[in-house]
Amino acid sequence: MEYETPLFFRVMKYAADADRDVIDVVSGNPDWEPPAALRNGLREYADLEPDAFQYAPSVGLTELREEIATRRGVDVEQVIITNGTGEANYLAMARALERDRGDEILLTDPVYPYYPGKTTMLGGRQTFVATDADGQLDPAAVREAASEETAAIVVNSPNNPTGAIYPAETIRKLVAIAEEHDALLVSDEVYDHFDLEGRFASALEVESAHRIVTNGFSKSMAITGVRVGYAIFPHDLVENARSRHMLVNVSTTRPGQYAVLNALRETEPAYYERNRDLLRERVETFTDALDAVGAEYTTPQGAFYVMARFDGFPGTLENTYRLIDEAGVAGMPGEVFGESRREWLRFALVTPRIEEAAERLATYFG
Template sequence: MSEDETAGDAYDEPLFFQVMEYAAHADRDVVDMVSGNPDWEPPEPLRDGLREYADAEPDEFQYPPSEGLRELREEIATRRNVDASRVVVTNGTGEANYLTMARAMERDEGTEFLLTDPVYPYYPGKAQMLGATSTKVPVLESGDPDVDAMREAASAETAAILVNTPNNPTGAVYDRDTIEELHDVAAENDALLLVDEVYDHFDFSGDFESALALDSDRVLVTTGYSKSMAVTGFRVGYAVFPEAYVDAAKTRHMLVNVATTRPGQVAVLRALKETPPTYYEETRAMLRERIDSFTDALDAAGAAYTRPRGAFYVMARFDDFPGTLSNVERLIDEAGVAGMPGEAFGEAYSDWVRFALVTPRADEAASRLADYFG
């Protein structure tokens, strides 16, 4: 278990930007597998929604309701089986996570977030911004949370347990029993359970079930459409809060952002209503094929790797090649493949490199890695 004393005024620049900047200035062709920017087509109804919005009356170009368009919030609420009053539409899942973490801190029931190791690095970054500490608890070999270790790490100082399922970077999918156990740990320590479900449409295992099914006033769920609709640039996400936490979250959202982009909300609403299930099924099928071919190449390279049960990331470990920033830069310069250093996600997988399979050149990247390490 590792603890990061991250309270303070200085914020570290995410390594994502450093790696992308390095790859952009490389002297050779580089396959970018750094960030989760989907390369596939968004739903056609989403494009239709944008076209229709362009011809709307001028009053439709003005501020939307701060908490989100009523029609969109009602559509979300129906799909999630919650009251629309609990839904706050945000500038992507990133802001939704920030709002839920802020609510956990504002309860004055601890200033620590329990996170998994490895962890999506923006979580400890947000904790740092909020003046909190982060304690990272290594996951099990399967990638699932070590609930016993979480229970041992939790204390009266724990404001919230924050997890992501399907998981970035391990590809693990937490089943309902695991979420219930984490909820119990949170309850035992008067903490909240924050669950980021942004990859909910990318479950290959059949084990995923939303934490909202627990129907608990300790559970706050976040998600968005950046990944599922392949629109990371739209910045439309949302959080579902227990009733007691909604008003303060809306106030913080209004003070920081005023509102979320109106055309993006209109387009997402149209896509939600008109996109058939086959859109998501075909995307998952395409990703399964990429995972198969990419891991085959990793076999040829003699690498160990995680096979994702959800999301679209593969972590790989190469002999005598720890997942440091300097080694990732070597891969860019010498193999022409850009991934993320494992050390960016914590200590437990610091020997690994994470690759995002959101490029049509995934097979080419796999071939380059096989040649480089084989």
């Protein structure tokens, strides 16, 4: 089986090779400072004894797992520390498929493209359920799509790419659908700290043996290069996930786990609120420019993405390259995220040049 390089990297390479200045609104790399306590943790780690630089326990540092378990209200034995949220999702989807309850993964449309990519890699097949114009998912549509072949329902809230946050009632109904079909709900909550409207509801609020929650610190602490995530499994599903994690990765970064633990213990809520305030300002700046040229767009309730549609300019890879060459703005083609948003482009508002990017788009489409 052959795998295609994700288009994110192709677009970023094209932008990097361009003959002009290009503003990157492709990648989801936060541009603000990580917590001071995280930097301090890394500095402390550099002076530890040699044994601290050897393998971490495969499931993760005990202290970090205990901290996460306490914060999330779960048993520490349910927590596996992973190589970012990406691996956490891989483990969750693999665990769903290896239960031999079916080979179908229900995904939303639009969808973060790594989910269908992982489905293919794991030997599953995708079925897509369309969301509405605001990115909301109707549980009735999920129930209609689900069948005895459904192994998992994979959702992401706050959502990439739409910025939608699913209300608590939607999450409860999705868990119930998973239970009805002996499937698993995989809830990717990596953007939970970027709830811009106070609406976020975790799947952990619903007690069930049919849900797995994944999360991490790449976005919330602005450390996408550190690679510390986690998955919370039901008790009866965690053992095989531990074994797969050990065989694939052995363990994840020990210094990174140490630093994240230090940041969790010492970072005040004000750090996260400042970043949310910054994003609210950027959303307003960016969408004001879209209003000025009559574009249709999504207003994110959470995360840090805006999808936009410009008349006569469908969201193809070719047009994405064209926007780089002619406007100096690198976004992502909507066709990457599914059939329903082929006319759209997605922009990540994690650059200090967001006002300039907005001005360039307004000039280009004005």
